[in-house]
Amino acid sequence: MKTVRTAAQLLTMFDGDTQTITVSGAANRFGLTASASSRLLAALATSGIIQREPDRSYRPGPLAYRLGLLYHAHNRLSDRINDGARKVVDQTGRTCWVSVLTETNNMLISRFPGPRDQGFYVNPGNLLPANASAAGKALLARMSDTELRRLLTGKKLDAWTEKSKTDIEAVLADMAFIREHGWSIIIDELFVDTVSIGVAFASPKEATPMALSVSLHSASPDDIASGVQILTEVGCEIGSMIGDPFWSSRNSSADQASILAAVETYMAISAAP
Template sequence: MTENRTDRSEVVKIDGDTPTMRLLALLEVIAAKDQLVSLQGLVEETGLPKPTLHRMLQQLEAAGMLQRDSDGRQYGTGARLRRLAENLLLNDTIHGARHAVLRRLVEDVGESCNITALSGSEVLYLDRVETAAPLRFYLHPGSRVPAHCSASGKLFLAQMTPAQRRRLLAHAPLSQYTSRTLTELDALEAEIERVGRDGYAFDNEEFLPGLFCIAVLVPSPGGRSNMGIAIQAPIMRMTERNALDSLPALRRAASALAAIEAEHATADQTACA
């Protein structure tokens, strides 16, 4: 209701000296959400006139930065914006610091390790360090794997509400890659519930035959994280039992990555002050 909107202190300001800067400010508001947004919802949140917001949304949609849902009434991030975010993650200025953490983890556990992020319904490999062991699975940075059958993907899914998961997975069928892939939604939900409770996840030959993986999330001060770290190994060297032996080292690496992210965020805030 109008009086509730007036009383709220969290009305978002869409500021900017130029139309382009105002479009970027609106894009920031939409990109920060974990759900689709409607024109009316944005009117209530920003206080901008409906015709103005409608025009801005049309411009962002035409540029590929936003896309409308199938019903045409709600907006989410577009393919161009997602590619921009992925490129920033892959090529940002703290890549070297993250890579050093990953390299130390590989030295500790003796297996290949990678840093991941969720991109749509897929897990994107941001960085990877390979083991020196002769038998290994090679997956380079930039590789993508489906969220429903990867350890990191299950962790990202576990942060969502059931409704958010259903909406995401509705556009990405639960394809079967091996005999162990979970393709029934009820079975996947049960697995995700366990993952959310335990704080770590396995991929037990669910994406590639012979590959075992254990992953944890990198802690985020905002609560919800979009960065994971994982160990991968052939099943003759890693099982569920000895994977848990690597969990302390994995969590130490995740904490180290979180510290790097926090330091980088503080430096950005100082630079902008």
């Protein structure tokens, strides 16, 4: 399973600016030996998902092209999510992430960079603990408590900081907050002095829910509330387009005062010993 995950992470190196990857580049990015990187890339090339060039670099192959066509033909949610991410970046100036849930982890699948400092950097393809990430919690909240207990019981919930929540009851308490307000928030759970907020979407016509999230470094409650308001507006817009019942009854123009009150309430609870 680890090899499959590493191979998937190698594929995330491809983007608009990186159209070919090399053995040494992949090894340096993911801390692999040159031989391990070479074997993985060769195996991926054998499958057709990448292909080897004369200069020994690799580019996406015919299988990747076929899968991409199939994905876009059947997944309109991703188009809406990506449009929403761009809107969030335009309005906040902050980097916006698109994520999906994989068991008890949150996988970052796309990064839309903004000009404002977020205090850290992680690569698309990386896995973050769903119990301690804004997007992960937003996605978990789309499940019932019964489903969540079944998923989390007996699993080791990772802690990235001393604020990370690894107790199932604490995670479920956050789920209730998210379902009430529509958005998730974490405070210092992944990175110190960093707040992240997220919203999640599920299309009745598609199997995989997706989430948007942004992080704010050394932010004031007013800054956080402003970010929440923008994410909520985008959430209502996307939710309406895809027929997501989670968003159908929510107010896209919630006033910032009520959002600020909810943020401050959560911050007070989070600060309690």
